[in-house]
Amino acid sequence: MPAFLDHDFLLDTGIARRLYHEVAAGLPIIDYHSHLQQGEIAERKRFRNITELWLGGDHYKWRLMRSAGVNEQLVTGAASDEDKFRAFCSVLPLAAGNPIHHWSHLELQRLFGIDLTINATNAPRIWQAANSRLAEMDCWSFLDLAKVEIACTTDDPADDLGQHAELANSALKTRVLPAFRPDAAMRCNKPDFPAYLQRLGGVAGVRITDFASLVEALAVRVRFFHAQGGRISDHAIDLALPPGEITPALCEALLSRRLSGAELSEAELGAFQRGLLQALGKVYAQQGWAMCLHIGAQRNNNRRRLNTLGPDTGYDSISDFTTSAGLADLLDALDAEDQLPKTLLFCLNPAMNEVLSTLIGAFQDGATRGKVQFGPAWWFNDHKDGNLRQLQTLAAHGVLGTSVGMVTDSRSFASYPRHEYFRRLLCRQLGQWVEAGEYPDDEEALGQIVRGVSYENAKHYFGL
Incomplete structure (x- = not known):
């Protein structure tokens, strides 16, 4: 019987052990989505x-x-x-x-x-x-120990990224890159939204008075992030995106209503967010960026705890809303103009695994390997069975060897062993398929999959 957390933890076949110890274990880490704070890294917390x-x-x-x-x-x-x-x-x-x-x-x-x-x-x-x-x-020690080659933070479009510039000129071996997270521009019902637009417009040099100028200001900041090494955007999709056509005129009308003091309904907010995603998707495509969509969180369920502890304190859950039609129409609207950027679909509700893993196949164009990705098991799915289900579902409906692999999605500098956990599960799954006679014991092909999913695919996909 294996000892707890021994050398071969989670590796239940000889093939898995060979793949992990000889191929996966020594690879560097590209953590393309985290919530590490640039300030803490810059100050060597x-x-x-x-x-x-x-x-x-x-x-x-x-x-x-x-x-x-x-x-x-x-x-x-x-x-x-x-x-x-x-x-x-x-x-x-x-x-x-x-x-x-x-x-x-x-x-x-x-x-x-x-x-x-x-x-x-x-x-x-x-x-x-x-x-x-x-x-x-200090926090650099954890990045060095884990062999983190690249760590992407999560940054507001209005951030000056000054500490990223400091880090780029520091002795830190890890490249710390910004990722563009425009949630504050998407969540227009928030009470501080008008004040945020003033701040955003100020740093972008654009007076934001309507939807077109909002998109213009965000595009200015995308180009600024790009100059600082940013290649990834990140969006939380916490409500259903509506299907059908979303026109610029509709977005203008919705934003005008909000700026006049009205609050949008949930359906109107979904339409506004989808329209802004379409506009930004074109900007991302022009820059060669990847657009990450994190779908399916139901946040701040407990009002009492929200009032006393604030958000992101452990009171979120999985949402069961349906978004497949609106999401497909978003991707289709961008693809129709040949403006669909590289896109990752992260799924918080495991009931959507098959939905998203089949949807990605409708928007591959052959120009970029795995252009639209079914992202790794995320948040409440990030456990042994959740990771294995994600790998199995992607393999069943797509091409496993094109996956860009795992992320920590974490605020903790101690969380990098999660990449090891994922790599062991990847090798476990491949080993089981070989042992069952469902995949050949082809050392070169298996090694290519493991190296790609663990490290190389992300490096090439994001252009890092």
Whole structure:
């Protein structure tokens, strides 16, 4: 029986072990979607202890602790850092099958060289050993240890990217690149939307008075991001995109209503967002960028906790809205003008796996390998079974070997072992197919798939 988290963790065939240890393990990481903060990287942030590193802002772990009955004082409250850490360690053994159990142990081993099982008994020893190691580390240390070649942050169009410029001229081995996240321009019902347009227009040198000038200002910022190394945009699609034609005149009318003080209905907001995506898709295509669409989050379900703790604190879930017709029409409208950019469709609802993995095949043009991608298992799907389902579904309906692979989607500098986790599962799946006689034991072909999905495809696809 395999030991917990041993050398061959998740690798259940000889083929899988060969592929992982000889091909995947040594490859660098391209993390094309994360929520790392450029300022923290520029200042070479140090962590006062493992609680700040592990539990500071990590809503994955916060959800787990609350579900296990940990009082909020020990999650986000005023309890001491050591007490919070001990509380986490005491309940983690209950989370069998949860990826956080695997990730946390991988992080201890890979980043700190600590092989102890995380539990209440070992918590004091882990606390002391990890903190001793952290005293000699800063956030650059984690990037170096994980061999992160490229890390993309998530940045507002109005950001001056000054710290990205600092990093580009620093001694950091990892290239830290901006990614364009115009959510504030998309969510026009937000109370601060008019003020945001003033800020955006100011940095773009464009007076935003209508839809056309909004698109113009965003296009100016896309070109600015491009000059700073940006090649990727990122959009949250949290409501259904409507099917049918979305004209510039409709978008002008909707924005005019909003700027006059009215609030758009959900259907109108969906139409506005789809119209803005169509306009920006053309800008991305002209720059050779990739457009990432993160589809299916239902955010801030708990109003009481939103009011006390704010957003992104662990109260989101999977949405079950249907978006396939509107999404197809968005891609078709861009393709009809030969303006469809490289596009990644991230799916939060696993019920949409087949929907999106078949939709991508309708918009491949042969010019770019895997031009429209079914993105990796994301957020609530990022666990062992979710990753395997994503790989299997893409393989069944598309070409697995063209996938651009995994992302951390994380705010934590300790999260890079998730790439190892994904690579082990990729090798596991390929090994099982070979062992079952469903794929030949072709060392060259298997190695090409593993190298491509783990590293090379992302490098070529994004032009990095």
